Amino acid sequence: MSELTSLTRVRAALEHREPDRIPFDLGGSVLTGINHHAYRRLRQYLGLPVPEAVIEDRAQQLAKVDEDVKERLKVDVDGINPVGRAERKEEEGEKGDYLYYIDEWGIEWHMPKEGGLYYDMRRHPLAGLSPEEAKKRFRYPNPKDMSRYVGMKEKTEEEFRRGRAYILGRNAPGIFEISLWCRGFEDFYADMLADRKFAEWLMDQVMQVKWTYWDIILEMVGENVLIISEADDLAGQNGPLVSPQLYRELIKPRHTKLFSMIKKKAKAKVYIFFHTCGAVRELIPDLIESGVDILNPVQVSAAGMDTKELKKDFGKDITFWGGGVDTQYVLPKGNKQEIIDEVRRRIDDLAPGGGFVFAAVHNIQRDVPPENIMTMWETLQEYGAY
Numbered sequence: 159m160s161e162l163t164s165l166t167r168v169r170a171a172l173e174h175r176e177p178d179r180i181p182f183d184l185g186g187s188v189l190t191g192i193n194h195h196a197y198r199r200l201r202q203y204l205g206l207p208v209p210e211a212v213i214e215d216r217a218q219q220l221a222k223v224d225e226d227v228k229e230r231l232k233v234d235v236d237g238i239n240p241v242g243r244a245e246r247k248e249e250e251g252e253k254g255d256y257l258y259y260i261d262e263w264g265i266e267w268h269m270p271k272e273g274g275l276y277y278d279m280r281r282h283p284l285a286g287l288s289p290e291e292a293k294k295r296f297r298y299p300n301p302k303d304m305s306r307y308v309g310m311k312e313k314t315e316e317e318f319r320r321g322r323a324y325i326l327g328r329n330a331p332g333i334f335e336i337s338l339w340c341r342g343f344e345d346f347y348a349d350m351l352a353d354r355k356f357a358e359w360l361m362d363q364v365m366q367v368k369w370t371y372w373d374i375i376l377e378m379v380g381e382n383v384l385i386i387s388e389a390d391d392l393a394g395q396n397g398p399l400v401s402p403q404l405y406r407e408l409i410k411p412r413h414t415k416l417f418s419m420i421k422k423k424a425k426a427k428v429y430i431f432f433h434t435c436g437a438v439r440e441l442i443p444d445l446i447e448s449g450v451d452i453l454n455p456v457q458v459s460a461a462g463m464d465t466k467e468l469k470k471d472f473g474k475d476i477t478f479w480g481g482g483v484d485t486q487y488v489l490p491k492g493n494k495q496e497i498i499d500e501v502r503r504r505i506d507d508l509a510p511g512g513g514f515v516f517a518a519v520h521n522i523q524r525d526v527p528p529e530n531i532m533t534m535w536e537t538l539q540e541y542g543a544y
Contacts, residue, residue: 163321164234180542183517185223186235188215192522197221203528239327262299285342289356301371314382329371332390393436417449437461456481465507482516501537
């Protein structure tokens with residue numbers, strides 16, 4: 159097959175057809191990115207200039223992947239995110255040995271000044287409050303602030319003109335996640351059982367902020383759209399974070415409603431790229447029913463996430479975006495042959511019939527040597543042609 163554009167290559171994969179080669183994503187979203195330290199080392203290894211990295215995601219400390227790296231590594235996917243994703247904050251500064259900021263939801267994040275890898279949540283603005291007081295104090299980030307959208311329409315037009323696929327980024331993490339982060343994990347888990355009415359109210363407020371964002375940006379980009387990014391971490395290493403029954407009663411209906419709105423509002427056929435870490439196998443049928451088209455990151459090291467079985471059971475209904483190499487052990491710590499064997503195994507499992515976009519499992523972290531990244535990439539180049 160002759161060389162395709164990235165747009166036609168990714169579209170074929172999403173339509174469960176085999177393109178010329180497996181599409182490759184690095185930096186197309188803040189879920190398929192690379193830590194800025196690892197990124198600078200990769201640039202140096204490739205013989206490219208090594209300026210200070212632009213931070214694409216503040217909490218995760220991800221670098222923006224530059225065009226020269228995308229061209230060198232034949233990256234098929236760009237990311238278009240709201241303006242200021244890494245910068246929007248209510249307050250920032252230093253507290254003792256930590257850098258900190260408060261985001262527009264009122265959540266406070268800290269990172270050690272020395273050796274810090276990420277910003278972690280330190281304060282949840284609604285924790286410990288009665289439901290009545292929490293309702294009064296809930297912050298509504300303004301999705302109608304048009305400064306968020308500057309340049310996004312023009313970028314989408316440029317991507318489609320040049321024939322490159324892109325992921326249209328969201329304005330916030332998931333409905334369930336933001337509710338947990340604002341209320342505090344312990345309080346919100348208790349709310350879901352002891353005060354369901356309030357838990358539903360809080361998730362609905364988050365959903366409305368997201369709803370308005372998607373309404374605005376989908377109208378703005380028109381037909382130049384293919385992939386929509388949404389997320390909610392629903393599972394841990396060994397299983398779902400809440401019971402499947404509770405997920406189906408409280409979270410799934412809101413996902414279904416939001417995804418249905420997105421698909422109706424979009425002026426072209428769109429695919430919902432949905433990120434959830436962990437052992438999520440038990441919930442995949444529900445995700446498909448709710449409108450999810452793409453599963454990311456396909457955490458192969460989690461319980462029940464065997465790629466061969468996932469492809470057999472769900473490969474006709476969903477595209478696997480990720481799962482290309484284990485990032486908990488193999489990519490950071492494996493030797494060259496282990497990385498080669500891992501990448502080949504995942505390609506064998508996930509690539510047949512299309513429905514697969516190659517990316518590491520979640521973001522490439524600080525401790526991954528550039529040699530390992532390139533072994534992953536070189537194996538994909540050698541073994542990823544259809």
